[in-house]
Amino acid sequence: MRLELDPNPTPAKILGLYALFLGLALLLLGGVFLAYGVSPLRAYALLLSPLGDTLGLAEVARRTIPLLLIGAGLSLAFRVGFFNIGAEGQLLLGAVGAAYVALFLPPGPWTLPLMFLLGGALGALWVGLAAWLRVRFGASEILTTLMQNYLAYYLVVYLVAGPWKGQFVFGFLYTDRFPQEAQLPRLGDTLVHWPTLLLGVGAALLLQVLLFRTPLGFAWRILGENPAAARYLGLKGGRLLLVAALVSGFLAGLAGVGEVAGIHLRLLEPAQISLGYGFTAILAAWLARGRPLLVLLTAPLLGVILAGGDALKLSLSMPFRVVDVVAGLFLLALIGAEALSRHRLIWRR
């Protein structure tokens, strides 16, 4: 048995393989649930339970917002060939920027725009460091951005436990509550901070147009498909890469602003600000296959998984790590199906 390249797989084959691999992932997930001591069927039901009522759907929408913003930026970065794995850290830096504006600058109508600007800028700066190290020294951005996640994590822990710890919060590790001017409006009683949602939809649309309808996007796509060709054409590869990286970091920073200004209304422990949005958004971007517009579909899909993970945590007091298991298995299933659909199985030698 061996594999041969299959340049033109039929849609039926692709669909079949994705179904097969997702089925296998569900089976393995069931095994993990069994080992934990929970009936897999019950766990699956809980995982999908947010789809059943409006409150659950609002939870999904709330989880979708950061996934949409980050996923749109990552789909661009991946397309250009910059594997930004550090959206989690960029999100945290965005939250830090937002908290700085909210807590230490005089409040006014300019507060919210300033929060988004500074948060996005810090997110961009954070990934900019990794992009610079890649362009200048050839350091793998996969590892540097990943390491920066940990650095951002400890920065936030330091801030909320040390200099920024609130005056009225006693033993808790968070800052004081943001003033009214620094809070995003929400839809009714839900936690859906709609201005950030609009930003996310706008970012996906804008990046799609930028990538497929402008000279810059054309250069980006050439660089991603064939770096050697980009060099022959005289494109400035380093600069193009840096800009794409900065855009993805900026959007991840915006997502961080949305989380603290729309939901928590204060800076708190990193594990509570982000439930691994940075990692889950990698899946959203990977699923979208370098098309920012498609993230409008994939982000809500993964929002369901995150909201479902929350339901599992609440109903079965399961550690939230379960979301990592689900995300890891699905990611493996996706790349497995994608890889196999590009090949033909030949049974004889």
Next chain:
Amino acid sequence: MEEALVRAVLFGTPILLASLGALLAERGGVVNLGVEGIMALSALAAFAAAMAGGVGLGVLAGVGTGAVLGAFLGLFAVSLRANQFVAGLALAALGLGASGLLGKRYEGVPLPNPLPEEGLALLALALAALLHLLLYRTRFGLYLRSVGENPRAADLFGVSVDGVRHLALFLGGGLMGLAGAYLSLAYRPSWTDGMTAGLGWVAIALVILAAWQPLRAVLGAYLFGLLFFLQFRLQGSVPIPSEAFAAMPYLLVILVLALSGRTRAPKALGIPFERGR
């Protein structure tokens, strides 16, 4: 001074073991970014088995779990020719998540009869020498290096590229599993969520710093060990927040990558092998 060196070696040992495992696979042209997850899950398996049937069984379970996870990555990275980086990251998330989930019941339980750290430290040193001999003095080593440098040529000479890569991932996974077992059976000896604390990522960076040479990895690992020892020693005695110390390993990895970014890696590293392309 003497204590510092001993602690440096003992702390460097899990980094060394995991790094040797990653190095073995990378010499064959396969990047294994799942180290952190493999270590986490093997540490748990080793601890659970040791509680049930003694430390000997624990070590076996750790090594076995690591090897199986390495083979599991091979399924995607070698057989299916999927993106090695994404597959490895997925495995890291899976391993960390599954260990956090399944290990909840062992949290805070001490191991009654731990393994001596020194024995495993010596074993790690011997394994590094052995890996050096394997790479440069055996037929398998020659195959492995040729598969990592020029798989097409190796294939033409009748070497099974996929077979060699599978074996390298399997054996490398076993070494990472031993690193995990060392943490939960000897170094701690207990199990807590997140106990790998980024050591897996340090190990990956160390492979680059060591320029893919097992003997240089020994020096690098002990250097990291010394830095970690200094970190513990200085903590509390200097006015630097503890978070800065906790962040240090990650900062080190970035520095290492920046300093050694363009050292020569195996030529076919990270590229799936397609015959006839």
